[in-house]
Amino acid sequence: MLDFPRWKIWLVTLAILSGIVAALPSMLPEATRNQLPGWLKDTHINLGLDLSGGSHLLLEADTADVRKQQIDRMEETIRTEMRRATPRIDISDISTANGELSFMPRNATQLDQAVELARQQTNGIGIAGARDWTVSVRDSTRIIMRPTEEGVKFEIDSALETARNVVAKRIDPEGTKEVTVVRQGADRILVQVPGLQDPEGLKRLLGKTAKLEFKLVDGSASPDDVAAGRAPAGSQVLPMLEGGKIAVKRRVMVSGDELTDARQAFDPQSGNAVVSIRFNSQGGRKFGRVTSENVGKPFAIILDNVVISAPNINEPILGGSAQVSGNFTVDSANELAISLRSGKLPVALKVIEESSVSAELGKDSIEKGILAGVLATLALVAYMILTYFRFGVYTTLALLLNGVLVLGLMGLFNATLTLPGIAGFVLTIGAAVDANVLINERIREEIRRGRQTLQAVEFGYKEASTAIFDANITNVISAIILFWFGSGPIKGFAVVLALGIATSVFTGVTFTRLLVSQYLQRNRPKTLVL
Amino acid sequence: MRPIKLVPDQTSIAFLSYRWWALALSIVLLTASIALVAVRGLNWGIDFVGGQSIRVTFDQPVDMGALRGRLERMDVGDVVLQQMSDPKVVSIRIPLEGEATNPIGKCMGTGGASGGPADQSNKIASKVRGELTKAYPGVDIGAVNSVSGKVGCELFSTGSIALTLAMLGISLFIWFRFEWQFGVGALVTLFHDVVLTFGFFALTRLTFDLNVIAAILTIIGYSLNDTIVIYDRIRENLRKYRKMEIQPLLDLSVNETLSRTVTTSLSLVITLGILLLVGPDTIFGFTASMLLGIVIGTFSSFYISAPVLIWLNVTPDSFVQPESGRPGAERVRETFPDQR
Numbered sequence: 001m002l003d004f005p006r007w008k009i010w011l012v013t014l015a016i017l018s019g020i021v022a023a024l025p026s027m028l029p030e031a032t033r034n035q036l037p038g039w040l041k042d043t044h045i046n047l048g049l050d051l052s053g054g055s056h057l058l059l060e061a062d063t064a065d066v067r068k069q070q071i072d073r074m075e076e077t078i079r080t081e082m083r084r085a086t087p088r089i090d091i092s093d094i095s096t097a098n099g100e101l102s103f104m105p106r107n108a109t110q111l112d113q114a115v116e117l118a119r120q121q122t123n124g125i126g127i128a129g130a131r132d133w134t135v136s137v138r139d140s141t142r143i144i145m146r147p148t149e150e151g152v153k154f155e156i157d158s159a160l161e162t163a164r165n166v167v168a169k170r171i172d173p174e175g176t177k178e179v180t181v182v183r184q185g186a187d188r189i190l191v192q193v194p195g196l197q198d199p200e201g202l203k204r205l206l207g208k209t210a211k212l213e214f215k216l217v218d219g220s221a222s223p224d225d226v227a228a229g230r231a232p233a234g235s236q237v238l239p240m241l242e243g244g245k246i247a248v249k250r251r252v253m254v255s256g257d258e259l260t261d262a263r264q265a266f267d268p269q270s271g272n273a274v275v276s277i278r279f280n281s282q283g284g285r286k287f288g289r290v291t292s293e294n295v296g297k298p299f300a301i302i303l304d305n306v307v308i309s310a311p312n313i314n315e316p317i318l319g320g321s322a323q324v325s326g327n328f329t330v331d332s333a334n335e336l337a338i339s340l341r342s343g344k345l346p347v348a349l350k351v352i353e354e355s356s357v358s359a360e361l362g363k364d365s366i367e368k369g370i371l372a373g374v375l376a377t378l379a380l381v382a383y384m385i386l387t388y389f390r391f392g393v394y395t396t397l398a399l400l401l402n403g404v405l406v407l408g409l410m411g412l413f414n415a416t417l418t419l420p421g422i423a424g425f426v427l428t429i430g431a432a433v434d435a436n437v438l439i440n441e442r443i444r445e446e447i448r449r450g451r452q453t454l455q456a457v458e459f460g461y462k463e464a465s466t467a468i469f470d471a472n473i474t475n476v477i478s479a480i481i482l483f484w485f486g487s488g489p490i491k492g493f494a495v496v497l498a499l500g501i502a503t504s505v506f507t508g509v510t511f512t513r514l515l516v517s518q519y520l521q522r523n524r525p526k527t528l529v530l
Numbered sequence: 531m532r533p534i535k536l537v538p539d540q541t542s543i544a545f546l547s548y549r550w551w552a553l554a555l556s557i558v559l560l561t562a563s564i565a566l567v568a569v570r571g572l573n574w575g576i577d578f579v580g581g582q583s584i585r586v587t588f589d590q591p592v593d594m595g596a597l598r599g600r601l602e603r604m605d606v607g608d609v610v611l612q613q614m615s616d617p618k619v620v621s622i623r624i625p626l627e628g629e630a631t632n633p634i635g636k637c638m639g640t641g642g643a644s645g646g647p648a649d650q651s652n653k654i655a656s657k658v659r660g661e662l663t664k665a666y667p668g669v670d671i672g673a674v675n676s677v678s679g680k681v682g683c684e685l686f687s688t689g690s691i692a693l694t695l696a697m698l699g700i701s702l703f704i705w706f707r708f709e710w711q712f713g714v715g716a717l718v719t720l721f722h723d724v725v726l727t728f729g730f731f732a733l734t735r736l737t738f739d740l741n742v743i744a745a746i747l748t749i750i751g752y753s754l755n756d757t758i759v760i761y762d763r764i765r766e767n768l769r770k771y772r773k774m775e776i777q778p779l780l781d782l783s784v785n786e787t788l789s790r791t792v793t794t795s796l797s798l799v800i801t802l803g804i805l806l807l808v809g810p811d812t813i814f815g816f817t818a819s820m821l822l823g824i825v826i827g828t829f830s831s832f833y834i835s836a837p838v839l840i841w842l843n844v845t846p847d848s849f850v851q852p853e854s855g856r857p858g859a860e861r862v863r864e865t866f867p868d869q870r
Contacts, residue, residue, distance in 0.1 A: 056614065164678075183678035184583060190677065357621070358613035362598045365810035372809035376801040383797055387534045419741045419813065426801075426820070430752055434794045438759065441790040448539055467762035470707055471755045477703055478696040478751065485692035487685055493744045497751065530533060 004517050012514055015506070016401060022408030043411045046195040048178040048418030050360045054194040057202060058353035061163060061187045063156050066347050070147055070155045071096045074133070077121055078103065078145075082114065089114050093142075100146040108141060118143055125150045156187060159346040164189055167349070169342035170205050175491045178416040189349065192357060194416055199354060201335075209304050209348055210339035212256030212277075212324070214287065217298040217310055221247035238300070240307045241326055248300045248307065253290045258283025262340035264333040267325060273333040275324040277340065284320025292316035301326065303336070361419075380433070388440045389529050394515045395436040398507040402432045405503040410496070421496045428500025431472065435508030438464040444530055453528055454520060461513055468509060472501050536796070537789040545784050545832055546777050546840070552833035556722060563729020570732050575608060575739030578633045580679040581625040582655055585672035586662060591617035602811075604661055606654045608737050623677060624654050633679065633686070680740065689743070697721075700754065704761070709848045712761050715838035716754065719830045723753045726826050727819060736815035745816050749823030752798075756791070756831040763787050764839065765849065772846045780836045795828050 025033050025044040033041060075096055082089040082105075089110045094103040105114045115135060122133040122145075132151030136144050147155070160183055167189055168181040180192040193202065218235040231237045231247045240246050258280050265276040279287055291299075291313050300310045301324050308326030328336065359366065380399070385392035406425060410417065443460030451459065476498060483494035519525075594613055597620065601609045610623040655674045662669050697720055705713035727746055731738050763783040771779060799821065806817045 053612070056612075180680055182580065182680055185675045185677075188675075190583075355619075356615040358594065358611075360610050360612060361810070361812055362595055362611070364595050364598075365812050368808065368810040369813065372805045372807075375808055376804040379800050379804055380797055383534075383800055387793060389533050392533075419744070419816065421744075426748065429801075430794070430798050431755060433797050434755060434759070434790075437790050437794045437797070441787075441793065444539075444789075445786070463766070466766075467759045470704075470762060471758040473707075474700045474703055474754055474758060475751050477699045478754075481696040481699050482692050482747070485688055485695055487681075487688045490685070490689055490692060490743065490747070493747055497747075 004514055009514065012510060016405075016511070019401075019405040019408040019503075022411050023404045026407050026411045042414070044414070045407065045410045046177070046414065046416040047359075048416050048421070049180055049192055049194045049357075050419050051366060051417065052194065053356065053358040053360075054192055055199050055202065056353070056355045056357040057191045057199070057206070057351055058184070059167070059189045059191060059206060059349040060352045061156070061160055061189070062348045062350065063187050066156050066159045067099065067147070067152060068096075069347075070152070071099070071101050074101050074121065074145060078118065081117055081121060085113070085117055089117070100144055102138070102142055102144045104142045111137065111141070111143070115143055118145055125154050153186075160187065160189065162343075162346045163349065166342050166345050167191060167206060170338055171202060173338055173341065175487055176413075176415060176495055178418050178421075178492055188352075203351055203354075205335055205339065206345075206349055206351070208336075208339050209345040210256065210336070210342075211304050211344040212259075212340060213302040214253040214255070214322075215248040215251065215300050215302060216253060216290070216294060217300050218247040218249050219297065238302060238305060238307050241309070246300060246307050246310060248302070253299065254279060254283045254287045256340055256344055258286070259340065262337040264330060264337045265323070267323065272325060273328040273330045275328070275333050275337045275340065276321065277324060278321040281320070284318075287320070287322065288316060288318040292318070384433070384436075388436075390519070391436075391440050391443070391512075391516070391528075391530055394512045395433070395440070395508075397515065398436060398512050399429060399432055401511060402429070402500070402503050402507040405507065406496070406500050409499045409503065413495070413499075415495055415499075416492065417496075418492060421492050425496055425500060428497065428504050431475065431501060432504035432508045434471075435464075435468045435504060436512060438467055439509070439512070440530060443528070447528065447530070453525060456528070457516060457520065461509070465509060468505065472505050475501050535789070537792050541785045541788055542781070543785060543788075544781055546781050546837060549833060549837040549840070552829075553837065556830075556834065559729065560722065560725055563725050563732070566729050566732035570735075572728070572731050572738040573735045574633055575737040575742075576610065576623060576625045577680045577739045579626065580677050581623055583675045583677045584622045584624070584655060584658065585675075586620050586622060587670040587672065588618045588620070588666055589668040592620060592666070594620070600661065600665060601658065604657065606657060608739070622658065624658060626654075633683075704758070708761055708765055709844065711839055711842035711844045711848070712765075714842060715761070715835045716757050718838055719753060719757050719834045720750055722830050722834050723749060723823065723826050727823060730819065730822055731815075734818075736818065739815075741813070741816045742819060745819045745823070748820055749827060752823060753827030753830060756827050757835040759790065760784060760787055760831050760835060764836070768844070768846045768849050774846075776840055776844060780839065784832055784836060791828060791831075795824055798824050 021040075022043055025036060025040055028036075033044060075094060078091070078101065079094070082091050087110075090106040091103045091114070092106050094101070105111055115137060118135045122131045122135065124130070125132050130148060130150040132148060132154060134146050134148055136146075138144050164181055164183055168179065171177070171181075171191065171193060172179045178194055180190070182190050184190045191202070191206070218232060221232050221235060221237075225231070226237055226245050226247045229237050229245070234251070235247050235249050237245050237247050259277045260280045261278040263276050265274055266272065267274045278284075295313050295315060298310045298312050300307045302308070303324075303326075308324070311325070324336070361369075377399075381396045384395045384399075388395060406428065415421075439460050442464040443456050446456035446459045446463075447453075479494045479498040479501065482490050483498070486494060592613075594611060598609070598611050601611070601622070607625040612621045612623075613619070614621060659671050662671060697717060700720075701713040701717045704716050724746065727749055730736075731742065736742075760783060763786055764780060767774070767779050767783050767786075771782075774782075802817050802821045802824070805813065806821060809817060
């Protein structure tokens with residue numbers, strides 16, 4: 001157990017050296033760091049908003065858009081419900097002007113039935129008994145539906161809540177960047193991202209609603225009508241990305257809501273950057289059915305109401321996945337993939353303020369924190385050395401190395417360090433101390449039982465390792481589960497915990513064992529002072 | 531000079547004979563904690579329940595330290611200050627006045643939209659406004675906006691699922707590595723420690739923010755570590771001393787690991803104590819809860835994790851392994867260690 005083959009020594013040394021190299025950029029001031037070669041420059045820890053500030057964007061939601069969407073959606077619902085009613089209610093003269101939805105049944109005798117059906121489409125809000133729409137009859141022929149104040153408020157509120165989640169997912173898909181996304185007032189979202197991120201990239205990500213739709217191209221429309229913006233019944237005219245207009249069916253084949261994944265990829269034939277998407281089972285079935293029925297016809301891929309491409313359906317697409325092509329660069333395809341994965345924004349957002357912000361914690365707090373951290377480390381080192389002498393020195397070296405390695409690994413992952421992250425770090429220091437205490441106490445115990453020096457050390461490491469192993473595996477299990485299922489700060493904590501456990505086992509067990517074995521081989525001590 | 535040994539080499543303290551007293555204490559503390567959380571509730575921080583944001587423009591770049599000190603002395607709760615790229619502009623976030631609504635109740639209550647941040651309670655805002663105009667003549671105080679919490683309802687749903695799954699996963703692993711009684715013991719211990727920590731926050735009214743969530747996760751990790759170290763020794767002794775009664779065996783295991791428990795706990799207490807005394811006020815709640823967690827964790831590994839094994843009737847037979855050959859095989863190996 002105490003024999004260390006040469007290759008193992010080299011491996012340990014190599015791991016330590018690479019850890020130090022990876023940790024180095026995080027310890028340098030930013031100006032010095034920027035002079036490092038590229039790969040090393042990017043290997044560094046970001047400090048969270050609480051410790052170092054970052055970029056700040058204030059976004060405003062287009063509430064008029066929410067109102068319009070609310071009415072448009074009701075129009076869709078009314079059309080479908082009236083068609084499905086038994087007996088079917090034919091409606092005409094449907095209009096969404098003036099912030100209301102109005103329509104009339106063709107057959108005046110069906111008015112009461114239509115009003116009743118329209119009422120059924122409204123919902124109660126809150127406990128006060130308010131409803132989201134009012135339904136009334138004008139001139140005893142025309143049904144008017146108008147959203148109530150409460151209804152509009154509720155709609156805006158849920159749109160902003162969804163938007164907030166989408167924004168958070170877009171700027172921080174892995175959930176490890178420790179961003180702040182909070183709602184401010186009734187219609188604004190405040191975004192703060194730690195570090196000096198590229199604000200243009202942020203704005204590009206948030207500027208798209210990323211509403212993706214697949215619709216069939218309406219081939220029956222005459223080119224003149226399309227150019228004039230007139231579409232046949234059941235179709236609409238949309239602009240194309242490369243210029244010009246095209247008529248597509250109103251009915252959506254599949255939409256971005258039905259996808260499970262989107263990734264940047266390359267088209268095998270042309271080599272161009274594309275976004276490859278995968279539908280959920282329902283979306284995949286729909287896509288398969290529509291493409292089987294329309295082989296040879298073109299369909300339109302529509303992003304935010306612009307047709308980005310309109311390829312022909314060469315064969316039924318049954319696999320449940322598709323490729324979105326349309327003049328992308330690798331970066332723009334990647335941005336679109338992220339946007340699609342995070343879902344579409346329910347409302348367009350406009351940047352109304354852009355700034356940098358200072359850290360949330362005061363400079364004096366951070367300085368006090370650093371001072372306290374240094375003092376605490378010194379006290380811990382003193383205690384370890386006074387308790388275990390030479391072995392305490394080894395423990396100290398292991399702890400310091402552990403700190404460096406965690407920094408290095410976090411740097412490699414570009415992780416963000418915040419106060420909660422530091423808590424995870426404290427726990428791993430605790431685990432590292434405990435591993436060494438367990439080993440050292442066990443060695444003392446074995447010496448008391450009358451074992452020889454070598455044997456005592458060997459048994460100390462061996463018997464202590466089962467406890468260390470079990471304890472650390474449990475913490476790894478919880479770290480993995482917390483990372484997988486948790487969100488926000490819980491995730492950040494889990495990352496630091498998992499990294500710290502790996503390094504603390506390495507430094508606390510392997511590294512100190514190497515030091516001890518070197519000492520025992522060189523000095524061959526008869527007794528151990530411990 | 532000799533190394534420090536706080537615990538004598540051989541101790542035989544009959545820890546487990548006080549287990550009923552300890553159990554009574556635990557039950558009292560658990561009940562008190564649950565009652566406190568239910569009646570008084572937690573002092574939810576701005577991270578969870580949101581608050582108000584005030585944009586302040588000074589006539590010259592302002593000393594943030596002084597401003598921060600002035601606002602903290604006003605006793606309006608935890609204030610978050612951020613300086614914008616224009617150094618004259620400062621954004622101030624203050625908590626809502628009085629009893630903030632319980633975010634968990636809000637999340638589970640209405641469903642759908644969360645109601646958004648309410649534009650109410652301008653009392654604190656006007657207090658801050660008064661103080662600032664007095665201290666900095668020529669200051670321009672912008673509109674007061676409500677801000678939502680940093681975490682949505684998602685954190686509560688995903689967070690509690692994650693925590694439950696983590697606790698179950700851990701218990702399953704311990705069951706696999708030890709015996710089912712040990713898995714149950716670890717689960718009960720974790721539950722005990724988490725409830726007591728919540729009780730501590732309800733009692734002290736320390737702000738319950740995101741940092742505290744991290745502290746609680748840390749406490750869980752530490753308590754688990756402590757429990758496993760003792761369980762490991764119990765497993766070893768169960769294999770070694772097949773004929774020993776369970777209670778003296780548990781006492782022996784606790785005593786044998788006592789020196790380790792004291793050294794590890796003490797080193798963490800020293801570290802956290804210094805952070806508590808010297809460190810900034812902002813991490814006070816965070817450090818205090820971790821310090822308390824060490825105490826609870828140590829107590830519970832002695833008096834919850836171990837006695838549970840008696841109550842669940844663990845015997846040396848729990849570790850009889852058919853393939854391990856004749857009884858006492860481990861003991862033989864102990865006496866004649868193979869030397870490589």
